Amino acid sequence: MRVLSGIQPSGRPHLGNYFSMMKRMIEYQKTDELFCFIASYHSMTSVTDGNVLAQNILETAADFLALGLDPAKSVFWVQSDVPEVCELAWILSNHITVPQLELAHSYKDKIANGLSPGVGLFSYPVLMAADILLFGSEKVPVGKDQKQHLEITRDIAERFNKRCDAEVLVMPQPDILENVALVPGLDGRKMSKSYNNVIYPFESEKKLRKSIMAIQTDSTPVDEPKSYTDSVLFDIYSLFLDTPGKSALRDRFQTPGEGYGHIKQSLYEAVLDYFRIAREKRAAIIRRPDDIRDILRTGAERARSVARPLIEKVRQSSGLAY
Numbered sequence: 001m002r003v004l005s006g007i008q009p010s011g012r013p014h015l016g017n018y019f020s021m022m023k024r025m026i027e028y029q030k031t032d033e034l035f036c037f038i039a040s041y042h043s044m045t046s047v048t049d050g051n052v053l054a055q056n057i058l059e060t061a062a063d064f065l066a067l068g069l070d071p072a073k074s075v076f077w078v079q080s081d082v083p084e085v086c087e088l089a090w091i092l093s094n095h096i097t098v099p100q101l102e103l104a105h106s107y108k109d110k111i112a113n114g115l116s117p118g119v120g121l122f123s124y125p126v127l128m129a130a131d132i133l134l135f136g137s138e139k140v141p142v143g144k145d146q147k148q149h150l151e152i153t154r155d156i157a158e159r160f161n162k163r164c165d166a167e168v169l170v171m172p173q174p175d176i177l178e179n180v181a182l183v184p185g186l187d188g189r190k191m192s193k194s195y196n197n198v199i200y201p202f203e204s205e206k207k208l209r210k211s212i213m214a215i216q217t218d219s220t221p222v223d224e225p226k227s228y229t230d231s232v233l234f235d236i237y238s239l240f241l242d243t244p245g246k247s248a249l250r251d252r253f254q255t256p257g258e259g260y261g262h263i264k265q266s267l268y269e270a271v272l273d274y275f276r277i278a279r280e281k282r283a284a285i286i287r288r289p290d291d292i293r294d295i296l297r298t299g300a301e302r303a304r305s306v307a308r309p310l311i312e313k314v315r316q317s318s319g320l321a322y
Helices: 015-028 050-067 084-095 098-102 105-112 124-133 144-164 205-213 232-238 243-253 260-274 276-285 289-318
Strands: 002-007 033-038 074-078 139-142 173-176
Touching: 002 015, 002 124, 015 033, 015 050, 015 139, 033 050, 033 289, 050 074, 050 276, 050 289, 074 289, 084 124, 084 144, 084 289, 098 105, 124 144, 139 144, 144 173, 144 289, 205 260, 232 243, 232 260, 243 260, 260 276
Parallel strands: 002 033, 002 139, 033 074, 139 173
Antiparallel strands: none
């Protein structure tokens, strides 16, 4: 089955990105036909510095490769290296209404927060639909917050096929990530670059330790038992533990004399151990940016070999191939 997903290079991927999306995507390449892309066009709604965006693309690619994404087993590319996606997005924009886009959660959230969103953010769901439909994606892993966007994609595909009286576009099925835990940030809110409450697994050891030591805890004295329920520290640490490990961590919280600082130090060591091989690989990969570009260029060629036949069918069905 063809599985597709992407990640925005709006900044370095953090633990929330890894456990909610990246880890899952890398696992898909073992059993499915994985299409994984770096959503460079989407990130332009928040990243306005071209130099920063270019570097973010390389950094994000290096992270994926270091974590185990195999470009020989999957199709891995940068969204903006496949121009067909923009052509399809324009065509699909004629199969959805303005009121529908105004109801999109991401757009409404920006408005509610007093921001003045651009057209790029407003039409984000249409570009996302093009990302999915251009490659005949059969399954799209999404979190609950992206479920609406996939519903919009399906609605657009259904309208297009009906208007053309042909099954040109594959109807994608959502793979809702129900069991993916919400990864809390340092302050207890959802881990997000927007909140500046993140932990970057490929950060320098000094900065990584500083971030972990900044995890918010209560004021329970060292010589008293501590509650592990509703504990940000416990929840983050649990991501790296199996069932017996979580039980042992609960015991540590409830043992007098065990301070939060001791537990944070253990978490720091656990994060280093978990990502040790990936950190070593990444250090080598990022020193060879031309190799990264070659991998992404090859991936884009493979992606375009799939996109071109589809866009030709769309052009034929739409009357553009006169």
